[in-house]
Amino acid sequence: MDSNKKLVELLKNKNFKLSTAESITGGKIISKLIEVSGASNVTEQSYIVYSNKAKINVLGVNESVIESFGVISKEVALDMVRNLRKITNSDVCIATTGEAGPTPSSDLVSVGTVCIGLIIGDKEYVYERNFTGDRLGIINATVEYIINDILIKLS
Numbered sequence: 001m002d003s004n005k006k007l008v009e010l011l012k013n014k015n016f017k018l019s020t021a022e023s024i025t026g027g028k029i030i031s032k033l034i035e036v037s038g039a040s041n042v043t044e045q046s047y048i049v050y051s052n053k054a055k056i057n058v059l060g061v062n063e064s065v066i067e068s069f070g071v072i073s074k075e076v077a078l079d080m081v082r083n084l085r086k087i088t089n090s091d092v093c094i095a096t097t098g099e100a101g102p103t104p105s106s107d108l109v110s111v112g113t114v115c116i117g118l119i120i121g122d123k124e125y126v127y128e129r130n131f132t133g134d135r136l137g138i139i140n141a142t143v144e145y146i147i148n149d150i151l152i153k154l155s
Contacts, residue, residue, distance in 0.1 A: 003147045004032040010154050011042035016091035019044045021059055021084040023071075024098035024114055026050065028143045044090045049080070055097075059083040072097050072109045074117075074126045081117030081124070092154075093119040094146060100135045114142045120153055 011018055020030045030046040033039050047058055052071055055061040060083045061076060069075040080095035098114030099105060112132055118125040131141040 003144070003151060005036050007147050007151055007154075008033055008036040008039050008042055010151065011092065012038060014091070014154065016042060016154075017044040017088075018042055018092040018094070019084055019088040019090035020046045020093075021055075021080045021095040022046070022048050023050050023055070023080075023096055024100055025096045025139055025142055025146075028139060029094060029096070029146060032143055032147065045088045047084070055080060059087070070106070070108045072099055072113055072115055074115050074128050077115035077117035078124070078126045079117075081119050081126075085119050091121060092150060093117075094150075096142060096146070098138070098142065100138045102135055112138050114138070116142075116146060118146070118150070118153075120150065123153075125153075 022029055027048045049055045049058050052066055056063050059080055061079045065075050065079050077095050077097050081093050084093045084095055095117035099109050099111050101111035104111050112130045114129050116127045131138045
C-alpha cells in the first residue's frame, strides 16, 4: 500500500484531521492525500502560502521572524505550523518552506534546503533537511519524507 493511502487510513482510524500550509511543496502534500478515497474524512484545511505576503496575511506569520531568520528557516516553519494549528485546530498540522531551485533565490540557503514544521497532538517538531536533485525531485522528496515521518510518529 502506498504511504499516502496508509496515512489516510491511519488518520481515519485515529479520527484525526490534518491541515497543511505549503510553500515549497505548493499543495502537493494535500494533493497526494486527496488522491485517496476517503481523504475527505481526514482533511480539514490546506493553504498554499508561497509568498512572504501570503505567509503573513493568511497564516499570520510574524514579519519580524521572516526578516530575522529568513523565510527558509526552522523559525518560520515553526511560526507557520503554530499559526496553522490556531486557525484549524487540526490534530496534525504540516508547514513547509524551502528552496527548490534550480538556482537559489538568495545567498542565505542552498538549493534543496527545506524547513518543515509539524504538530501532532500536543507535540511540535521542526526540521531542516537537505534534498538533492532537480526542482521536482526536491519537492517530491520533501512530500515523501513528510508523509513517511508522520506515519512513523503516528504508528
